[in-house]
Amino acid sequence: MDFILQNFFNLDIMSQAWPMLLRGFGMTLFLVVVVIPVGCLGGLTVAIGSQSPWRWVRWSTIVYVDFFRAFPPLVLLIFLYAGLPFAGVDLPAIVTVALAFLLNTSAYYGEIFRAGIESVGRGQTEAARSTGLTAAQTMGWVVLPQAVRNVMPDLVSNTLEVAKLTSLASVVALPELLYSADMARSITFNATPIVMAAGFYLVLLWPMVRLLSRLEHRQMAGR
Amino acid sequence: MNPTITPWDRFLDSFFKLEVMRDYLPEIASGFLLTCHLALAVVATGLTLGLLLAIIRAYDFWLTSWLIAVFADVMRALPPLVFILLFYFGLPGVGLEMSGYTVTWLTLTLVLAAFSEEIFRAGILATPKGQWEAARSTGLGFGETLAFVIMPQAVRMTVPPLTNRTIAITKNTALGTVVGVGEILNQATTGQSFSGNASPLVLGAAAYLILFVPVVIFGRWVETRFAWRRQ
Numbered sequence: 343m344d345f346i347l348q349n350f351f352n353l354d355i356m357s358q359a360w361p362m363l364l365r366g367f368g369m370t371l372f373l374v375v376v377v378i379p380v381g382c383l384g385g386l387t388v389a390i391g392s393q394s395p396w397r398w399v400r401w402s403t404i405v406y407v408d409f410f411r412a413f414p415p416l417v418l419l420i421f422l423y424a425g426l427p428f429a430g431v432d433l434p435a436i437v438t439v440a441l442a443f444l445l446n447t448s449a450y451y452g453e454i455f456r457a458g459i460e461s462v463g464r465g466q467t468e469a470a471r472s473t474g475l476t477a478a479q480t481m482g483w484v485v486l487p488q489a490v491r492n493v494m495p496d497l498v499s500n501t502l503e504v505a506k507l508t509s510l511a512s513v514v515a516l517p518e519l520l521y522s523a524d525m526a527r528s529i530t531f532n533a534t535p536i537v538m539a540a541g542f543y544l545v546l547l548w549p550m551v552r553l554l555s556r557l558e559h560r561q562m563a564g565r
Numbered sequence: 566m567n568p569t570i571t572p573w574d575r576f577l578d579s580f581f582k583l584e585v586m587r588d589y590l591p592e593i594a595s596g597f598l599l600t601c602h603l604a605l606a607v608v609a610t611g612l613t614l615g616l617l618l619a620i621i622r623a624y625d626f627w628l629t630s631w632l633i634a635v636f637a638d639v640m641r642a643l644p645p646l647v648f649i650l651l652f653y654f655g656l657p658g659v660g661l662e663m664s665g666y667t668v669t670w671l672t673l674t675l676v677l678a679a680f681s682e683e684i685f686r687a688g689i690l691a692t693p694k695g696q697w698e699a700a701r702s703t704g705l706g707f708g709e710t711l712a713f714v715i716m717p718q719a720v721r722m723t724v725p726p727l728t729n730r731t732i733a734i735t736k737n738t739a740l741g742t743v744v745g746v747g748e749i750l751n752q753a754t755t756g757q758s759f760s761g762n763a764s765p766l767v768l769g770a771a772a773y774l775i776l777f778v779p780v781v782i783f784g785r786w787v788e789t790r791f792a793w794r795r796q
Contacts, residue, residue, distance in 0.1 A: 349658035408785075412777035413770070414736035417750050421766050424754060428579040428763035502641075503733070509644035513743060524650055533655030540647050547642040554641075555683065562691035562722060 352534040359526040359535040366522025367542050373508040373518060374546075377443045378501055384444055385451020390481065392456045403452065410449035416510050418442045423514045439511045447504050454496045458489030495557040502550045506543075519543070578762075585764040589756040593768045596752035600776065603748060604735040606670055611677025611734065612727075618678060619685035623711055633682065640679030645737055648672040653744045665744035677734045684726050688719030721791075728787045732780055749773060 392403040410418070419442040426433060433441070462485050470480040490497065512521035519539050526535035622633045640648075652668045663671070692715050700710040742751040753769025 345659055350655060408778060408781050409774075411781050412774055414739040414750070414773065414777075416737075416739045416742070417769070417773055420742075420750060420754060421770060424757055425580075425763050425766050429576065506644040509646045512646070520644065520646060520650070527650070527654060533651060533658060536647065536651045536655060540643055540651070543643050543647060544639065548638060551638050551642045558683070558687050558726075559690060562687045 348532075350533055350537050352532055355526075355530050355532050355534040356538060358530065359523070359538060362522045362526050363519065363535060363538055363542065366517055366519040366539075369517055369522075370508050370519040370542075370546075373439070373443075373511060374505050376440065377447060377508065378504055380440070380444055381447030381451050381504060384448025385453075385455050386486075388448055388452025389455030389459055392452070393459060403456075407449045407453050410445050411453070413446070415442065415446045415507055416513065418446055419510055419514060435511075435514050435516045439514065439516055443504070443507060447500070447507070450500050450503075451497075454493050454500060455489065457496070458493035459485055461492045462488045495554065495561050498550065498554045498557055502547060502554060505547055505550070509543075580763045580767050582762050582764045585756075585760045585762045586768055589752070589760065589765040589768060592752040592756055593749065593765065593772055596747055596749040596769070597772045597776065599746070600738050600748040600772075603666065603670060603673075603738045603741065603746070607673040607677060607735060607738070608731055610670075610674045612681050612731065614674060614678035615681030616685055618682040619689060620711065620716075622682070622686055623689055623715075624707070637679040637683050640676050641683070645672050645676050646740055646743065648675070649740055649744055665741060665746045668744055669738065669741035669746055672740075673734055673737055676737075677731065680730045680734070681727060684723045684730065685719060688723040689715055691722060692718050725788045725791045728784050732777075732784050735780075736777065749776075 388403050388406060391399050394400050394403075413421075419439065422442050423435070423438050426438065466484055466488065467480055470484040471477070475483070508518060509520040511518050512524060515521065517525075519542055520536075523535040523539035527533060618633050618636075622630050649668055649672050652663065652672060653665065656663065689711075696714055696718070697710060700714040701707075705713070738746075738748055739750045741748050742754070745751070747755075749769050749772045753765045753772075756765030756768075757763060
């Protein structure tokens with residue numbers, strides 16, 4: 343028992359690693375706050391494109407979505423990180439991370455928003471247009487509010503995934519929470535900092551997991 | 566520098582150099598097989614464990630239900646990479662050493678078990694109470710009712726979310742590269758750093774597309790195939 347405490351819950355190491363982890367947590371929060379809205383906007387663009395009257399726009403959104411959903415996010419990140427310099431493009435790690443996450447999350451959000459938009463009956467659009475609203479007004483004020491409500495569980499689920507995704511940035515040495523924890527681990531030769539990182543993630547994400555569970559049960563019960 | 570070399574030539578030489586591709590094709594192919602192997606192992610053990618946990622939870626004994634609920638929440642809230650690092654670097658400290666492959670398999674199995682347990686449970690809870698009552702009144706026991714009446718309906722309801730979740734988690738096999746599992750990503754980046762050329766990355770990308778584009782399209786098909794049940 344003492345052995346486990348020494349290796350995973352070492353108080354001395356906790357107090358040493360605390361400032362480092364706090365800084366890492368700040369970076370993780372920053373990533374979450376940047377990546378989620380940008381990914382949502384990208385996804386919305388993709389979803390609206392999927393409803394376009396032009397066939398080539400619709401098809402290119404399908405290709406985009408399936409292409410980027412086929413790549414594991416870590417693969418996308420590492421390939422951009424390792425591959426772009428060969429193309430003569432040298433970006434700072436944080437920009438590469440943001441770009442990889444935008445491509446990945448906009449594909450997922452896009453698919454969710456598309457399902458939402460298609461779940462709203464055509465009659466809604468026709469009725470709104472006949473009252474004199476433009477296509478954009480119809481989308482923004484009539485279709486999207488209902489679409490978002492219909493796919494709420496999927497949106498929350500994906501947002502949770504995106505928040506967890508930020509941990510991948512540690513692989514390209516961006517000093518977010520998990521990277522800081524792993525640095526602290528390699529300095530102290532002790533796994534306590536990783537347990538601490540788990541604690542931080544739990545504080546940040548557990549409420550979202552609870553919310554997701556409630557939404558999912560409501561959705562299935564409604565079927 | 567030779568003036569006849571255009572930027573296009575340089576691009577081809579960096580990303581599509583045939584000699585490099587030929588050299589690293591066997592490595593990428595072995596990574597491809599390892600990724601398939603790992604993904605299938607995770608799907609088999611993860612879904613089995615998830616189903617088992619959902620059935621245990623259906624018996625509604627307070628201690629097991631509480632433990633499973635905590636397990637499911639923790640595994641769903643934390644990034645899988647946290648567990649991979651914790652198991653790989655932390656457990657040897659208490660005398661438990663596992664290979665990178667085992668650690669990745671174990672982590673993804675636990676994560677898939679947690680998510681699928683919650684999905685199966687939602688399916689069980691969504692099956693109308695009358696089904697339970699009718700089955701029990703015909704003389705079936707609790708276990709028989711669960712196995713022959715409730716689960717067949719619950720599992721059908723859970724197919725679309727389960728498929729999507731399973732696909733997402735099998736893609737996480739790429740995380741194994743962090744602890745040295747020689748799957749596609751690992752082989753591609755190793756090849757890139759040995760050859761100083763990006764062609765192995767392109768091969769790796771192609772391997773992922775070959776593996777996962779059919780899987781993604783299959784997921785899309787499952788969703789439309791089962792969509793009518795939502796009504």
